Amino acid sequence: MRGNVVIAGIGHTAFGKLPGRGTISLNIEACRNALADAGIEKDAVDALLVKPPTSNPQFMYGQTLAEAMGLQPRVGGAWDQGGAANISLISFAAMAIEHGQCDIALVCYADNPRTGSRHAYEKAWGDDAAFGWFGVPAGYAMLARRHMEQFGTASDQLGAIAVAVRKHGAANPKAQLRKPITLGQYRESPWVIDPLRRDDCCLVSDGAAAVVLMSRERAKQLGVRKAVPILGFGQGQTSWEVAQRHDLTSTAAEVSGATALKMAGLAPKDIDVAQIYDCFTITVLMTLEAYGFARKGEGGPFCEGGRLEIGGALPVNTSGGLLSETGMPGLQLVIEGVRQMRGEAELQVPNAQTCVVSNQGGIMHTHSTLILGQWQ
Amino acid sequence: MTTTEDEIAPAFPAPQPNEASTPYWRALDEGRLTFQRCTSCGNAWLPPRTECPKCLATRWQWETALGRAKLVSWVVYHHGYHPYFESRLPYNVAVVELDEGPRLMSNVVEADGGLRLEMPLELIIQRESGVALPRFKPV
Numbered sequence: 001m002r003g004n005v006v007i008a009g010i011g012h013t014a015f016g017k018l019p020g021r022g023t024i025s026l027n028i029e030a031c032r033n034a035l036a037d038a039g040i041e042k043d044a045v046d047a048l049l050v051k052p053p054t055s056n057p058q059f060m061y062g063q064t065l066a067e068a069m070g071l072q073p074r075v076g077g078a079w080d081q082g083g084a085a086n087i088s089l090i091s092f093a094a095m096a097i098e099h100g101q102c103d104i105a106l107v108c109y110a111d112n113p114r115t116g117s118r119h120a121y122e123k124a125w126g127d128d129a130a131f132g133w134f135g136v137p138a139g140y141a142m143l144a145r146r147h148m149e150q151f152g153t154a155s156d157q158l159g160a161i162a163v164a165v166r167k168h169g170a171a172n173p174k175a176q177l178r179k180p181i182t183l184g185q186y187r188e189s190p191w192v193i194d195p196l197r198r199d200d201c202c203l204v205s206d207g208a209a210a211v212v213l214m215s216r217e218r219a220k221q222l223g224v225r226k227a228v229p230i231l232g233f234g235q236g237q238t239s240w241e242v243a244q245r246h247d248l249t250s251t252a253a254e255v256s257g258a259t260a261l262k263m264a265g266l267a268p269k270d271i272d273v274a275q276i277y278d279c280f281t282i283t284v285l286m287t288l289e290a291y292g293f294a295r296k297g298e299g300g301p302f303c304e305g306g307r308l309e310i311g312g313a314l315p316v317n318t319s320g321g322l323l324s325e326t327g328m329p330g331l332q333l334v335i336e337g338v339r340q341m342r343g344e345a346e347l348q349v350p351n352a353q354t355c356v357v358s359n360q361g362g363i364m365h366t367h368s369t370l371i372l373g374q375w376q
Numbered sequence: 377m378t379t380t381e382d383e384i385a386p387a388f389p390a391p392q393p394n395e396a397s398t399p400y401w402r403a404l405d406e407g408r409l410t411f412q413r414c415t416s417c418g419n420a421w422l423p424p425r426t427e428c429p430k431c432l433a434t435r436w437q438w439e440t441a442l443g444r445a446k447l448v449s450w451v452v453y454h455h456g457y458h459p460y461f462e463s464r465l466p467y468n469v470a471v472v473e474l475d476e477g478p479r480l481m482s483n484v485v486e487a488d489g490g491l492r493l494e495m496p497l498e499l500i501i502q503r504e505s506g507v508a509l510p511r512f513k514p515v
Binding site: 122124125126127128129130131133134135138141142143145146149150190191192193195242243244248 | 452469483
C-alpha cells in the first residue's frame, strides 16, 4: 500500500499558553483548520481518531469529540499509547482507508498541560516513589546516563541536538520558544536531573494539531492541493519499565523504524529530512541510532558538527520540535514533515524528497514511525 | 515530634502493598530482600507479580537475595518533584541488578568515592519513616 494513502490537509492551533480552552475546543479548532487546508467539508469525514489528552485522560473521549463535532463516524475512538499514538492512529487510518473501512479520516490531538495540570509529567512511579523516583525526565536521564557511561556519549553531544533544534525553532514565527542557544549557554543550563539539563527538556504547551487522510485516488477526484503520500509506517513497543529492561540503550524504535523503512523500500541514506520526537535530547540520539542513521553507541559523534542543522547532512526538527516549537507531543512533527514534502516549510530543505517522522511515548515505552514522500 | 511538626512535615510517599507485594514488604521489614522465582521455568523477577512474565505460570516461590548486586545506571535529582525529598537534594536514584538477576529501583548510599557503571554493590536495608527500604552501598 506504499503511497496509496495521502495526508491531504494539516491544521493546528496556536502553541503556548491558551488559558480557558478545553481539549475538545482545541481539537475542533485544529480539525477545522485541517479540513479547510484540505478543502474538505466536515460531513465528508467518516473516521475520527484521537490521541487522548495526556494530562486529563477521559473515558470514551473519541465519542465525546465526535458528538461535539456533529459526527457519527464509521471508524472512531481513542488509542492510549502516549506520544506514539499520533502516528499509530495515522497508520491505522491508512489501513482502514486501504481496506474500505472508511473514506476520509481525521486524526487529531489536543492537550492543555501548560495552563492546566502538569501532574502527568511529574507524578510518582508506583512504589518506587519511596526512593524519590518521580517525573518523566528521570526515566530519560536514566537511559542517558547508561548511554554516556557505556559509549562515552558526552553532554556536549546532547547539547548539539538542543542547539540545532532551538536554532530551527527560532526561525519559526509560530514557535512557542524562539530563542536560539549556543553550546556555551547549554553548558550553563541548570541540571534538572543529572545528566539532563533544563535545555535537554521539551516545552510544556497547550495546543492541538490535526491531519486529514484519504486515498490517493480520492485526493485526485477532489483536486486536493499538494497531497503528501505515506510511503511507510511501523510500530514497536518496548513496554517494560526502565528498571526491567535488559538493555537500557536499546528500544523497540529499532523494530518500528525497520518496519517503516522496509514498507517504503528505503534505507536511512535515502532520507532527506527527519522530524524526530525530542521530548529530551537523548531521545533524538537514541532514535537516530535505532533507525540506523548512526551505529549503536555512535549517535553522540553523529549529532555533532552541525549535521542535524539546516544545511547539514540530516536536518532534524526543522520547525523546532518539542524543544522549541511546542511541547505538544508528536503530531506537529508530522505536520512539519508534510510542509517539507510540500516544499512550504519555513526552513525548507532544498529538494527534500523523503521525510521520516518518529513518535514515541512513556520513557521510550512506545514508538511509531512514519515515512512521507512526494506526490507523483 | 510535636503535633505542629507532624502537620507541616511533608508526608513520606510510602509504598502501597497489594496482594502481590505484601509478602515482599513484610520480608523487608524482617530484614530480607526477596524476589520471586518461577517453579516452572526458573525465571526470577521483581517487582512482585501474580504470574511469571516469561511463561505466564502462576506457580512461583519467594527467594531471599544474598544482597550482592551491580549498578546498571543512576541519576541525580536537582529538582524536587515531591516535598518530602526537597530537603535532600541533590540525591541519587539508581537501577540495580541483583546477582540473582532481578532489577530494581533503589538509592546508592555511602558513595563518597562516586558512582561508576557496573560497580559492585551490597544491600543495606534502611528505614524511612518506619518503612524498610532496600538500598545499596559500594562493596
